Amino acid sequence: MKIVDVQTKRLSIPLVKPFKTALRTVSTAESVVVFITCDDGTIGIGEAPPTHVITGDSLASIDYAIMEVIRPLIIGLEIEQKERINHVADKAILHNSSAKAAIDIAVYDCFAKRAGLPLYQLLGGNANHLETDFTVSVNHVDEMIEDALGFVAKGFNTLKIKVGNSTIEEDLERVKGLRQAVGNKIKLRLDANQGWNAKDAVAAIHKMEDLGLDIELIEQPVPAWDFEGMKFVTEHVDTLIMADESIFSPSDAARLLAMHGCDIVNIKLMKAGGIYGAEKINALAEAYGVECMVGCMVESKVAVTAACHFAAAKANVTRCDLDTPLMFASDPVIGGAVYQQSQITLLDQPGLGIQDVQIK
Secondary structure (H helix, E strand, C coil): CEEEEEEEEEEEEEEEEEEECCCCEEEEEEEEEEEEEECCCCEEEEEECCCCCCCCCCHHHHHHHHHHHHHHHHCCCECCCHHHHHHHHHHHCCCCHHHHHHHHHHHHHHHHHHHCCEHHHHHCCCCCEEECCEEECCCCHHHHHHHHHHHHHCCCCEEEEECCCCCHHHHHHHHHHHHHHHCCCCEEEEECCCCCCHHHHHHHHHHHHHCCCCEEEEECCCCCCCHHHHHHHHHHCCCEEEECCCCCCHHHHHHHHHCCCCCEEEECHHHHCCHHHHHHHHHHHHHCCCEEEECCCCCCHHHHHHHHHHHHHCCCEEEECCCHHHHECCCCEEECCEEECCEEECCCCCECCEEEECCC
């Protein structure tokens, strides 16, 4: 089954409410959707969003990497040659992990369709369902509490709280207010998005522990490059520390895991260059006895469905942050993962199970 064409289209979806982190504010989800066509008519679909402040990718750079650099090199290759396709794409251009992920997802979609299996079964088949948290954007504490209570009322048992865009004292007030508002039965995860330094992070986490705020984990408390800072925080607190932006590649994972620089790894397909790289990172983490979470950028249900298939397939993936399809004012993706608030189900349809993406 040979690749005979690769094409891209731009997708834009408004969010119900702006998504705010310590790094950026997003009101409209934009992405490049890629379509790989094989000689038997099979079409695989992938996607890459621009996340300038994390991956460095833009809409223009993603489109250029796919259409001008990778496309000419993979046309004519057999879809079964996943290893070769990945190697060719990886060597063709430095970085550009989101563009590579879009190609990778579309290839896996074709490959699973060729096998007549839903992708999660091809990747390991651990389960066909997941439970996601919901993210509370960083805002004034009153607004965050209102948002959190709304998500809890909809049945979410775990909330991911964005912090790190202001002082440690303000972040503590946010967390205290949220814990008091939602009660003790709701799990709270914090994501500082690199917003603290190591010493301040340890001091803040100790205060949270002393106050009994019962935080499940803290995600990426320090800058991505500060591996020693990650190790320092991990060693000096009881709360679990999760690496996100510090780990893009398997080599990043190998280095941080060998240092015992985190307790959990957050795998995102857009950082890992797709499912191929994500599998390697998960295997490394599992070898170190470290569990993984699968997260996402602000992506449509195309890329998020691929992340769902990967997460469901792997027993070592014990947590999910795959909530972005629930943030959109509309859904142009026909098929794919089925959301019922926090519960995600993967249907037994070949590949990603996506029939169409309605792009105007």
